[in-house]
Amino acid sequence: MPAVRREVPSLTEKKLLTLEAKANEIREDILRMLTTAGSGHSAGPLGMADIFTALYFHVLHHNAKKPTWAERDRLFLSNGHIAPVRYVTMAHAGYLPKSELTTLRKFGSRLQGHPEARMLPGLENTSGPLGDGSSQAAGTAYAAKMDGAAWHTYCVMSDGELEAGITWEAALFASRNHLHNLTWIIDRNNIQIDGYTEDIMPLEPLHEKFAAFGFHVIEIDGHNIREFVDACDLAKATFEAPTVIIAHTIPGKGVDFMEFEPAWHGKTPKDKTELNAALRQLRTLGGKIASEMD
Amino acid sequence: MPINAAAKLSRKLFAKDIPELPTRNGFGDGLLLLGAKNEKVVVLCADLTESTRVDAFKKAFPERFVQMGVSEQSLAAIAAGMALAGKIPFIASYACFSPGRNWEQIRTTIALPETNVKIAGAHSGVSVGPDGATHQMTEDIALMRVLPNMTVLVPCDAIETRKATVAAGEMHGPVYIRFAREKSPVFTTEKSPFAIGKANILRTGNDVAIIACGPLVYEALLAARDLAKMGVEATVINNASVKPMDEVTILAAAKRCKAVVTVEEAQAAGGMGSAVCELLASEFPCPVERIGLQDVFGQSGTPRELLEHYRLTAPWIVKAAQRVIKMKR
Numbered sequence: 318m319p320a321v322r323r324e325v326p327s328l329t330e331k332k333l334l335t336l337e338a339k340a341n342e343i344r345e346d347i348l349r350m351l352t353t354a355g356s357g358h359s360a361g362p363l364g365m366a367d368i369f370t371a372l373y374f375h376v377l378h379h380n381a382k383k384p385t386w387a388e389r390d391r392l393f394l395s396n397g398h399i400a401p402v403r404y405v406t407m408a409h410a411g412y413l414p415k416s417e418l419t420t421l422r423k424f425g426s427r428l429q430g431h432p433e434a435r436m437l438p439g440l441e442n443t444s445g446p447l448g449d450g451s452s453q454a455a456g457t458a459y460a461a462k463m464d465g466a467a468w469h470t471y472c473v474m475s476d477g478e479l480e481a482g483i484t485w486e487a488a489l490f491a492s493r494n495h496l497h498n499l500t501w502i503i504d505r506n507n508i509q510i511d512g513y514t515e516d517i518m519p520l521e522p523l524h525e526k527f528a529a530f531g532f533h534v535i536e537i538d539g540h541n542i543r544e545f546v547d548a549c550d551l552a553k554a555t556f557e558a559p560t561v562i563i564a565h566t567i568p569g570k571g572v573d574f575m576e577f578e579p580a581w582h583g584k585t586p587k588d589k590t591e592l593n594a595a596l597r598q599l600r601t602l603g604g605k606i607a608s609e610m611d
Numbered sequence: 612m613p614i615n616a617a618a619k620l621s622r623k624l625f626a627k628d629i630p631e632l633p634t635r636n637g638f639g640d641g642l643l644l645l646g647a648k649n650e651k652v653v654v655l656c657a658d659l660t661e662s663t664r665v666d667a668f669k670k671a672f673p674e675r676f677v678q679m680g681v682s683e684q685s686l687a688a689i690a691a692g693m694a695l696a697g698k699i700p701f702i703a704s705y706a707c708f709s710p711g712r713n714w715e716q717i718r719t720t721i722a723l724p725e726t727n728v729k730i731a732g733a734h735s736g737v738s739v740g741p742d743g744a745t746h747q748m749t750e751d752i753a754l755m756r757v758l759p760n761m762t763v764l765v766p767c768d769a770i771e772t773r774k775a776t777v778a779a780g781e782m783h784g785p786v787y788i789r790f791a792r793e794k795s796p797v798f799t800t801e802k803s804p805f806a807i808g809k810a811n812i813l814r815t816g817n818d819v820a821i822i823a824c825g826p827l828v829y830e831a832l833l834a835a836r837d838l839a840k841m842g843v844e845a846t847v848i849n850n851a852s853v854k855p856m857d858e859v860t861i862l863a864a865a866k867r868c869k870a871v872v873t874v875e876e877a878q879a880a881g882g883m884g885s886a887v888c889e890l891l892a893s894e895f896p897c898p899v900e901r902i903g904l905q906d907v908f909g910q911s912g913t914p915r916e917l918l919e920h921y922r923l924t925a926p927w928i929v930k931a932a933q934r935v936i937k938m939k940r
Contacts, residue, residue, distance in 0.1 A: 393692075434695075434724045442695065443724040446715055452685040453720055456692020456700075459677070463653075464696075483716070486685035 323390075323467055325376055325550040328543055332375070336542050339409065340370040344571050345599050346405045346418060351585035352592040354421040357430065360568035360581040361475065362402035364506050364539070368473070368564060369406040371542045376549045378468065381411035384439035390468050391457055393442045395450020396475035396504070397431035398583075403440070404428050412439045448481030450474055451501060455491045458499035458559075466498075469553060473502045477509030480518045485530070491559040492531030499559040500552040501532075504539065506568040508579045523563060532561045539564030571599050613844065618813045619802035625836065630797045634790035634826060635733050637769035639664030641776025642701060646672045652780055653693060655679050656703045657686045662792075663703040663733045687713040687728070691720035694727040699780060706732030706748035706789060714754055721785045722758040729779045730755075730787045736825070736876030737909035737917040738793040747909035753881025755787040756854045762786040762807060763854040765875070765883065767828035768797045771851060774805040782807060791876070793914040795826035810857035812864070816844025819932045820864040823874035824850045824883050827902075827923060831874050834928035845932060853883045858890055865891055870935035871899045874928055876918075879903030898938035900931035 328336075347362045373379070377390045394403055401421060408415045413427070420426035427437040431445030441457075444450045454472035461468060478484065491499055505523070507514050514520050527534045533555045537544040545564065552560035568582065569575025572595040586592040614620060623629040645652045646668050655677040660666045669676040679686045683704055690700035702709060710717050710730055721728045732751050739747045756763045764779065764786060766772040772790050779786040804811055813828070814835050823831040828849045835845040846864045850856065865871050871891065873884030884901035891897060904921055918924050 391696075442692075443719060446719045448684075449688045449716055449720050452688030452716070453692035453695065455685070456689035456694075457696045458692075459689065460653075460693040460696035460698050463674070463698075483684040483688065486680075486682035487689065489680065490682065490685060490689060 323378055323469070323553070325546060325553060328375060328546045333543060336370050336374055339374060340367045340542070341571070341599055343370055343402070343405050343409060345596055346408070346415070347401050348586060348592055348595050350401055350405060350418045350421050352589070353419050354423070355585060357401060357422060357585050358398045358583050359575055359585055360508065360578070361396065361399035361504060361506070363572065363575065364566040364568045364570045365399055365402045365473065365504055366570065367540045367542055368502060368545055369402050371545050372471065373406045373410045375546055381439070384412060388468055391441050391454070391470045393450050393454040393457070393470065393472040394432060395444055395454070395472055396447060396478055397445035399475070399504070400428070400430070400432045403432065407439060413437065447475070447478035448483040451484050452487040454501070455487045455496060455499060458491070458496045459494055461498055462494070462496060469498050469500065471500050471502060473504065476503055476505045476507065476514050476520060479503070479520055488527070488530040488532065495557050496559045497556050500549065501559065501561045503561060503563050504566055505563050506566045508568050508582055510582055512579050527561045531558055533558045534561050534563065536563045536565065539566035540570060573598060613815045615812045615815055617804070618811055619800050619804070620813060621798045621800055624798050624832070631794040632769035632797050633792060633794050634766060634769050634772040635664045635792065637766065637772025638731055638733070638776050638788065638790055639667050641773040641780070642668040643671060644773070644777055645780040646675065649699065649780065650675070651697060651699045652701065653677060653698045654701045654703060655686055655690050657681055657683050657709065659704055659733070663731065665703045683708045683712045684716050687716035687730070688720045690728045691724070691726040699727055699729070701729045701731055701780070703731045703733065705734040705746060706751045707734070707746055710751055710754055710787065711748060718758060722760045725760045725784050727783055728785055730785070732787060732789045734792045735789045736791055737904070737921055738791055738826070738876060738914040740793065740914045740917065741911050743911040744908040749877045749904045749909065750881070751787070751789060752853060752875065752877045752883055753885070756886060760785055761854065764788045764807065764851055765824040765853050766790065766851045767825060767849050768795060768799055770797055770799050770801065771803070771805055775851065778805065778807050789825065791826055796829045798829055798832070805851070807852050808855045808857060809852060810860040811849045812846060812860065813849055814845065814847040816846050817867055818843045818845060819870045819872060819936055820846040820848065820868040821872045821874060821928060821932065822848045822850050822861060822864070822887055824853060825876050827874050827876050830923065830925045831928055833925035834932065837925060837929050838932055843932065843936065850883060853886060856886055856890065861887060861890060862894055865895050865897055869897050870939050871897060872902060872928060872931045872935060873899065874902040874923070876923055877903055879905055898935040900935050902928055902931055
């Protein structure tokens with residue numbers, strides 16, 4: 318099989334507006350789903366809604382009706398706790414009925430609290446214990462390179478999990494093996510359970526760290542879908558090194574009382590009143606979010 | 612001599628010049644066979660190519676050999692990723708580091724999603740010798756057998772290790788194979804049966820059942836020979852397939868003998884002997900003695916000194932057999 322580069326399609330203004338609106342719908346469904354579940358993480362999923370929307374509705378070569386299609390691009394999730402954004406986006410993309418979203422974290426559900434690959438076709442990997450996903454993605458990209466496959470491997474990961482040593486083992490491996498078919502996407506939202514990353518275990522200078530490890534490093538505004546799509550295109554045009562996209566995001570994006578607030582990392586709206594307050598913001602802004610209106 | 616003919620043991624079983632090889636050699640030989648048979652087989656090694664015996668595979672199939680460096684956590688998770696893309700990865704290191712250091716990655720990325728990864732733990736047991744306790748893995752059987760979906764194999768000599776390696780590569784799902792550094796007698800033959808999930812009866816007797824795994828199976832056979840001289844006839848079972856365990860064969864032996872000794876070069880707590888006790892506790896409670904490390908770590912010394920110091924050799928198996936026979940009702 319020839320190693321053909323599959324382009325990221327160009328993004329028209331019209332498509333961009335559609336994606337932004339879609340991301341907002343996905344945020345609303347995330348909040349509904351989390352409130353029903355009664356436990357889970359709010360900030361990360363809201364912060365990554367734009368990127369997941371762009372991945373499933375523009376960047377990835379995939380087929381929701383054939384989740385095990387051999388030529389699909391692989392999307393790994395390393396910080397499994399943001400699974401709600403993936404589940405909702407997959408539901409919008411047709412991998413599962415939207416009605417199933419209410420089963421999140423419930424007994425017998427395919428939507429486990431942390432994603433289990435075998436439960437829901439299309440998930441690719443099992444994750445949750447932080448740090449493991451980047452290695453799994455690197456292994457898959459290595460195998461793809463061995464086989465001369467045309468598909469690309471992506472891995473979404475958090476900034477907090479970069480504190481885990483295994484991440485840097487995987488970084489050495491990806492660089493040493495010139496895994497140009499691998500793109501890591503870091504949700505750089507600066508929070509983790511116990512507070513701000515730079516207080517807990519400073520990660521900066523992150524760009525320079527990855528550059529020193531031999532990565533092609535791109536920094537973007539993680540809420541600017543066009544920047545993200547362009548970064549994915551650049552990643553595919555890189556032939557010698559793996560790419561890391563450091564996506565600066567706002568945890569809790571779109572709901573002002575959740576934004577930048579570590580307390581919202583690991584909890585959900587506690588009741589209908591809190592949920593409605595959040596939904597109202599998302600609806601009235603019609604896809605534009607509070608921090609951009611200031 | 613009630614050696615079970617069906618076990619097809621070596622004609623030199625008790626000869627002074629019985630050939631000796633480290634079980635890890637069988638791993639290297641098995642990988643070569645698998646590599647030639649199936650191009651999906653890949654080998655990942657964490658900076659221990661020669662001593663885990665994957666060097667022959669590396670030479671024969673350089674494009675399918677992956678040098679990982681000293682990175683055991685990613686060794687496991689990267690192999691899982693390769694398995695997701697259709698490869699059959701074998702990961703090779705010392706058992707202290709894999710599955711010792713990377714147990715969580717094995718649990719999350721291999722056991723839980725049942726990825727087709729084979730974990731090879733070299734240098735297990737105190738017979739590692741001079742390197743000392745840090746490098747003598749004695750907790751691996753316990754660590755691995757409690758993982759759902761994990762198959763655990765502890766072959767008894769180089770020939771059986773080769774068969775176990777091939778069988779691991781031919782089944783789908785996670786497997787842990789354990790082997791040793793030191794030479795040990797090669798007492799099985801090409802014709803000896805081996806199958807995952809099957810225990811092999813090497814000797815038959817009705818007074819006590821000695822259930823062993825790994826190179827110490829040979830000590831169990833020596834003990835049975837010595838017991839016979841005292842008028843005690845022992846059944847000896849090679850329980851290489853620690854999980855899934857051959858409950859039928861083991862239960863039948865326990866019911867016939869009504870007294871059991873288990874033998875392994877690992878912690879007695881949680882190991883193969885514990886698995887036997889779990890079975891017997893619910894199906895056929897009877898006296899059991901577990902030969903193994905008694906809640907202590909190893910230390911430096913020659914392999915022989917250490918096996919004797921930790922009471923893992925034939926004379927200690929004989930004593931244990933005598934104790935359980937006395938306890939019979």
